[in-house]
Structure formats: structure tokens, C-alpha cells
Amino acid sequence: MSLSGRERRILAEIELALERDDPELVERVAAINRIESGEDAFPRAYGDRLRMWALAHVWMIFSVGGLLIVLLLVAVLTT
Incomplete structure (x- = not known):
């Protein structure tokens, strides 16, 4: 109609x-x-926010992983 x-x-x-x-x-x-x-x-505003969120979390995971490796090495070398 x-x-x-x-x-x-x-x-x-x-x-x-x-x-x-x-x-x-x-x-x-x-x-x-x-x-x-x-x-x-993905609207541009949401896409940009999503990329920044993902990038921050990837860096956080790598940082925690690296810290964990360093702490394990320190623990092994000091025993």
C-alpha cells in the first residue's frame, strides 16, 4: 500500500x-x-572502540605472560 x-x-x-x-x-x-x-x-565508532579494547587486552595478556615467565625464572634460579 x-x-x-x-x-x-x-x-x-x-x-x-x-x-x-x-x-x-x-x-x-x-x-x-x-x-x-x-x-x-561495524559502525566506525564501535569498530575503533573494539580495536582499542582488543589491543589493550592483547598487551595485558602478553605483559602478564612475560611477568609470569620472569617470576618462574627467578624462582628456579634462586632455589
Whole structure:
């Protein structure tokens, strides 16, 4: 079922009012539409945060692993 010309004009007016009143909501809805359409699987902001989170955790794992090796070596060499 398609919209009449009057209904399309009313919808366009609602969209314009929403863009003026709450641009953040408009951006969020646009991001959801991009995700649902498969256009943007990882929005840039979330992708950057995810990469930083992963990098921090990888460095933490390597640091703890290195510390563990050093402590084991110290324990073996001092006994």
C-alpha cells in the first residue's frame, strides 16, 4: 500500500522537524538502518572502540605472560 501525496508531505514535515529537534536520534536511527541493511556491519565508532579494547587486552595478556615467565625464572634460579 503506497502513501498518498498528502501523507508523503506530512511524513516529510515530521522528518524535518525531527532532524531539527533531535539530530542525535536521527543519527542513531540512520546507524541502525545501516546495520540492518548490512551496509555497515561495524559502525566506525564501535569498530575503533573494539580495536582499542582488543589491543589493550592483547598487551595485558602478553605483559602478564612475560611477568609470569620472569617470576618462574627467578624462582628456579634462586632455589
